[in-house]
Amino acid sequence: MKGSLLIVGAGFAGSIVAREMAEAGHSVTIIDKRSHIGGNAYDTYDTQGVLIHPYGPHIFHTNSERVFQWLSRFTEWRPYEHRVLAQVDGQLLPIPINRTTINRLYSLDLDEAGVATFLEGVREPKDSIKTSEDLVLNSVGPDLCEKFFRGYTRKQWGLDLSELSAGVAARIPTRTNDDDRYFTDTFQAMPRDGYTRMFQRILDHPLIKVLTGVDYFDYKTEHPLPTHTVYSGPIDAFFNYRFGPLPYRSLRFVHEHVANVMEYQSVGTINYPNDHSYTRITEFKHLTGQKHAATSIVREYPQAEGEPYYPVPRSENELLYQKYRVLVDVESNVTFVGRLAQYRYYNMDQVVATSIKSAKNLLERMG
Structure with a gap:
C-alpha cells in the first residue's frame, strides 16, 4: 500500500x-x-416509492467520451433527452427559444430562415458582451429578454441580468429550428439504477x-x-x-407526491420566469423512466441563505x-x-x- x-x-x-x-x-x-x-446528485425513493432527487433534478449530459466511459464502468445508462417548457403569456413554450417558440408566441408561421431574420430584426447588437443582459439583448432583443430571462434570473440569482457575468446566459442557446432538447450533447443519459447506486459502485x-x-x-x-x-x-x-x-446561491426544495396521477406535466421541467416565487417544477418520472401509478414533483425556491449550491x-x-x-x-x-x-x-x-x-x-x- x-x-x-x-x-x-x-x-x-x-x-x-x-x-x-x-x-x-x-x-x-x-x-x-x-x-x-453522492453529494447533490444523491437520489432515493420517497415514502410512496418514487425515485426522486432530493436536491433538485440532475440530468447527465456531456460531449466528452472520456467522461462518459469513465462513469460507464459503474453504471448502465437509460437514454434520456431533457425537454423544458416555459410558462409565458399563458402558454407553455419550448426553452431554449426555437422556431416553435417564436411562431406560437407571436402567431407567426416562419421557416428557419424567417426565424433568423426575425431575431436579427429584434436583437440589440452589442459591441462588447460583458454581462448576461448584454448577451441576451444581443441575441434575442428586449421583448424575449423580458418574457424568458429577466424574471427567471432575478428569482434564481437575486440579481438582475445586468449584474451577472455573460457566462450564465450563455448556457442557454437560441435556435432557429424545431429542436426542443434542452441539451444537444453527444451523450445524454441517466444512470439506469440511479445516481446513488452508481456512487456505491464507485x-x-x-x-x-x-x-x-x-x-x-x-x-x-x-x-x-x-x-x-x-x-x-x-x-x-x-x-x-x-x-x-x-x-453562494442556495435553494429550498418543496417535494410533493401527487397521488392517482400518472403524469403531472408533459415534460421533465417547466420553468416559471414571471409567475410564482418558485423557478421551476420538475417531475422525476420523466427523468428516471420509472413506472408508477402516481408521481412526484419538486418546486425550487432560490434563496440567499442555506446550503451553498451555486457560486x-x-x-x-x-x-x-x-x-x-x-x-x-x-x-x-x-x-x-x-x-x-x-x-x-x-x-x-x-x-x-x-x-x-x-x-x-x-x-x-x-x-
Missing part, C-alpha cells in the same frame, strides 16, 4: 478522486457531513473507507493528518473566511475567490477540487473531468 488520503466530500469530485487513488494503491478515507454519499473498493455524518472541521481535530487531503467543500470555509464569505458568477466575486486561490498554492498537502472548492459553476461532466485530471496530477506527485 502506498500513501494515505483523506477526501472531504463524497459527491462527484471526492468519489472520483477516491476511486482513482485507491486503484493506484493508496489508502483512502472519504468523509461527508451529510448522512449519505466507492466499492477495499482501499476506500466511507464515513458519513462526519464534519471535516471536527474530524481533523481528532485524527492525525494523512499524507494528503482532497477537499471539495467551500474554499472560503476551509480558510475560515479569512477574506470574508464568498457569495455567484460576478467579477467582484471572482476577485475575492482569487484571494483564496493564492492561499491554495501554500497548501501543498491539500488538493481543492469541485464546484465549491474551485468556485466554478460546473456541470456534472465538468466536475468529472476536472476530478480525473486532479487525480492524475496527484498520482504524478505521490506515485
Whole structure:
C-alpha cells in the first residue's frame, strides 16, 4: 500500500478522486457531513416509492467520451433527452427559444430562415458582451429578454441580468429550428439504477473507507493528518473566511407526491420566469423512466441563505475567490477540487473531468 488520503466530500469530485487513488494503491478515507454519499446528485425513493432527487433534478449530459466511459464502468445508462417548457403569456413554450417558440408566441408561421431574420430584426447588437443582459439583448432583443430571462434570473440569482457575468446566459442557446432538447450533447443519459447506486459502485473498493455524518472541521481535530487531503467543500470555509464569505446561491426544495396521477406535466421541467416565487417544477418520472401509478414533483425556491449550491458568477466575486486561490498554492498537502472548492459553476461532466485530471496530477506527485 502506498500513501494515505483523506477526501472531504463524497459527491462527484471526492468519489472520483477516491476511486482513482485507491486503484493506484493508496489508502483512502472519504468523509461527508451529510448522512449519505453522492453529494447533490444523491437520489432515493420517497415514502410512496418514487425515485426522486432530493436536491433538485440532475440530468447527465456531456460531449466528452472520456467522461462518459469513465462513469460507464459503474453504471448502465437509460437514454434520456431533457425537454423544458416555459410558462409565458399563458402558454407553455419550448426553452431554449426555437422556431416553435417564436411562431406560437407571436402567431407567426416562419421557416428557419424567417426565424433568423426575425431575431436579427429584434436583437440589440452589442459591441462588447460583458454581462448576461448584454448577451441576451444581443441575441434575442428586449421583448424575449423580458418574457424568458429577466424574471427567471432575478428569482434564481437575486440579481438582475445586468449584474451577472455573460457566462450564465450563455448556457442557454437560441435556435432557429424545431429542436426542443434542452441539451444537444453527444451523450445524454441517466444512470439506469440511479445516481446513488452508481456512487456505491464507485466507492466499492477495499482501499476506500466511507464515513458519513462526519464534519471535516471536527474530524481533523481528532485524527492525525494523512499524507494528503482532497477537499471539495467551500474554499472560503476551509480558510475560515479569512477574506470574508464568498457569495453562494442556495435553494429550498418543496417535494410533493401527487397521488392517482400518472403524469403531472408533459415534460421533465417547466420553468416559471414571471409567475410564482418558485423557478421551476420538475417531475422525476420523466427523468428516471420509472413506472408508477402516481408521481412526484419538486418546486425550487432560490434563496440567499442555506446550503451553498451555486457560486455567484460576478467579477467582484471572482476577485475575492482569487484571494483564496493564492492561499491554495501554500497548501501543498491539500488538493481543492469541485464546484465549491474551485468556485466554478460546473456541470456534472465538468466536475468529472476536472476530478480525473486532479487525480492524475496527484498520482504524478505521490506515485
